[in-house]
Every structure is written in structure tokens, then in C-alpha cells.
Amino acid sequence: MRLRMRQLEALMAVAETGSMTRAAEDLGISQPAVSRLLSDLSTQIGFQLFQRRDGVLTPTQEARFLLPDIQRVLERLDHIGELSRNLTERKAGHLKVACLPGFATSHLPDVLSAFLEERPGVTVTIEPDRPERIMEWMLNEQYDLGITDGFEGHPAVQSETIDLRTVCIFPEGHRFADMKVVRATDLVEEKIIHTRRDSPFYRAFQEAIQSRGVAINSLVEIRQFTAACELVSRGLGVSVISELDAEGYRNRGVRFRPFEPRIPHRLAIVRPTHKDPSLVMMEFMDMFRESLARYRL
Incomplete structure (x- = not known):
């Protein structure tokens, strides 16, 4: 026996309104259509669904026993429908x-x-x-x-x-603040805070400055650009990092300038x-x- 959702909706609507006509209005269908849905449902489940008392349709005892479960099913289907709409509209997930x-x-x-x-x-x-x-x-x-x-x-x-731009970051009061661009040759004798030596970014940085005759004066090796920002803000040295990370430390003891040669992160x-x-x-x-x-x- 496979019940249809429309049959369950008709059963709930008549149980709530006590009238085939009002139930039809609520469901947006004709009164004969509601009557047919309930007649087919009654035949399928094998017992009478409603009895008329003083002109009002009231559920039989058997139907009353089903109503709470039917209500939960319909509410769950409404929830699934709403969730599906939200997923389609990218508002859920x-x-x-x-x-x-x-x-x-x-x-x-x-x-x-x-x-x-x-x-x-x-x-x-x-x-x-x-x-x-x-x-x-x-x-x-x-x-x-x-x-x-x-x-x-x-x-x-x-x-x-x-590929993101990189910049040279330095602490407040550093001589780099007077420059428009920090170049590789400006890093001579500067203490460098840099990413791990086995990282692709470090290898690109090393190649860029060594090609200009500058050796890395390594002070601290770190994994994260944000850690470099924290150390630079405390005046420990300078670093070349992603501009995106540097931006988060603007006005927090860190200043930065474009770095040349350009090294992408x-x-x-x-x-x-x-x-x-x-x-x-x-x-x-x-x-x-x-x-x-x-x-x-």
C-alpha cells in the first residue's frame, strides 16, 4: 500500500476544518477532488476516515490515531522542501x-x-x-x-x-620607512626572519636575492607569515611576506613597502x-x- 502525499494533506485539511469545501479552498483544489482523495485513501487503508456530526466532519477514532504521525510526515516534507530551496539558492549547506x-x-x-x-x-x-x-x-x-x-x-x-604580491615588512622607525621600494640589495646586514628553508617561497626568495649578490642573514626561521609579522612588530628584524598577511598588521607595529625583485607568493x-x-x-x-x-x- 503506497499512500500519496496529497491524500495525507486532504486528510489533515478536512480534520482541521471539518469541511470538504474549506479543505478544498485551503489546498487550492476542487471539493470533488478532495472527496476522491479521501475515498481512495479510505479504500486503501480499509476503514472509514470521517463521520458527520451536526453538519461537521469529524475524524473517526482510527483516523485520530493516524493524525499525529501524518502531521509529522507533512512537517518533515515541508522542511525538506524548504531545505531544498535553500540549497538551490545557496542559503544552506x-x-x-x-x-x-x-x-x-x-x-x-x-x-x-x-x-x-x-x-x-x-x-x-x-x-x-x-x-x-x-x-x-x-x-x-x-x-x-x-x-x-x-x-x-x-x-x-x-x-x-x-600569485599574490609580496612586500618587505619592518618595524616602526626602521630606515626602510623612507623608501618607496625595498630592494634585495637593501637587505645587506639586515637580520632576516624567513619561512622554512624547505618551502618553495624560501627557495624563490633565496634565489632572487642571491642573484643580486646578497646573502641571507638568517635570524629566525618560521612556518607562518603571521608569525613573521609578530616578530617584526617586536623589532627583531625584517621579512619578505605576502602583502595580504602584512595588511593585517597595518598599524600594529609593522610597516611595509613593495619588494624588488618581485617574488610571488x-x-x-x-x-x-x-x-x-x-x-x-x-x-x-x-x-x-x-x-x-x-x-x-
């Missing part, structure tokens, strides 16, 4: 984003705040970690999206590389190849790309 630690506390919160403001049905999981771990999550399809750097490609991972937006992105994820990716536009090299 869940995003799982893995990112570099610096992004979790600097740029990403602003982007998410703007994105979620008009999407109250969307929830998000953010997991910051090192690039190697993000890559592992993408291969295992544990996250929908990854924001990383140093990505060298993998057939199971789709990627988009965005290659940011990668990655996702599992065999896991189709949801509509809301695609919309978030578009917003995230747009948020980087002002920092593109």
Missing part, C-alpha cells in the same frame, strides 16, 4: 575548509563573515594545518576545499594557483577531483577569489 594556519586568523574570518551574513542556513568547519596535512585531507576527500601553498600537483586534486585553492563541489561551496570559492583580487601580482 555545510562547508569543510582546510587552510594554512595564518589564514584561519587573518584573511579567512573576514571572508566568512561576509559570506555567512546572508546565509543563515550554512555552517562551516575550518581546520588549519600545514600544507602536507591539507594535501592528505584532499586525497582522502575529507574536506571540500583547501587553501595552501607550495602545491606541486596531483591527479586526485584539482588546483588553481593565484603562490597560493593554491585545491579540492578533491572526484568529489563534486556543492552549489554553496562553488559560491564561496568565487567570493574567496574575489577577496584576493586586490593582492594579485
